[in-house]
Amino acid sequence: ELDDAYRDANEYAADYYWEKYKDTYRESDLEKALFYMTRQLALDKSCYYYVERGRIYMQASRFAEAIEDFREAIALRPDDWAAYNNAGCCYKIARRLEEAEEMLKKAVACVGEGKYVLPYGNLADCYEIRGNYAMAAECCRRALEWQPDILSSYRSAARLLAWQGDCAGAVSFCRKAKKKLGDTYRQYWFDLGKIRFFCGNTLSALGCVIRGIAGRRKRPETWADAGEFFMEYMGRTGRPSACLCGERSAGPGKLPGRRWPSFGRRVCDARRITWAIRHLAPGGRAFSGGFTS
Helix, strand or coil, rough: CHHHCCCCHHHHHHHHHHHHHHHHHCHHHHHHHHHHHHHHHHCEEEEEEEHHHHHHHCCCCCCHHHHHHHHHHHHHCCCHHHHHHHHHHHHHHCCCCHHHHHHHHHHHHHHHHHHCCCHHHHHHHHHHHCHHHHHHHHHHHHHHEEEECCHHHHHHHHHHHCCCCCHHHHHHHHHHHHHHHHCCCCCHHHHHHHHHHCCHHHHHHHHHHHHHHCCCCHHHHHHHHHHHHHHHHHHHHHHHHHHHHHHHHHCCCCCCCHHHHHHHHHHHHHCHHHHHHHHHHHHHHCCCCCCCC
């Protein structure tokens, strides 16, 4: 504050406390991050710093304050795609879908040569929530025209086409992704299984899942993907298989913490209560109190 050469020190302090907050989820760290970013804005009321403070508000689920900051950023720089995209994301989470779509369409128009695909991804989410799967799939296609190596866009397009009954189109997207990305696309057979299931061919779907397991059975994430299929697509009849896959994938130390709550929920649904509690505990430790309650 005393020397113009060090005016961005507040930004560095805000970044430091924001990283601490993401590790500990202590409100005091969040408030310090916001304090220093607000101090930075007092010195430099730029679009960039409004977007940065808005991102902190957004990731802390304080969406009204985030939207206010993103609108301030847009007022200062009407062609800033990130401000439009982030505002649209806040509106999407709040289910204010018309406002979200308006913002995200402006973000797409402002992206220009950078060709960032985030606005298309968020816009696809809005269309999907509305049940407009055709437009959602079109957003995924356009994103892939810009960045043809984004796996999530291939998978989303395939899923959306399958929901519309276009199984051939869905399979085509999976095969394109496999050809483009190779072994990076580890969920290939499981995604094909989901498509076969949507098309009413349960036996073929199970065959795809079995083939997916056979090729990577020593990897815990393989069993995680298989368990997800059995629980979410096979209903009550799939619960025993989901539990078995969960047990194979979620042994202590084998998976990141985010996997624990997922499988704990699934086996709890299947009435394996003791097993669920035993396997939720490491997830709680992994998140250091952030999402455990």
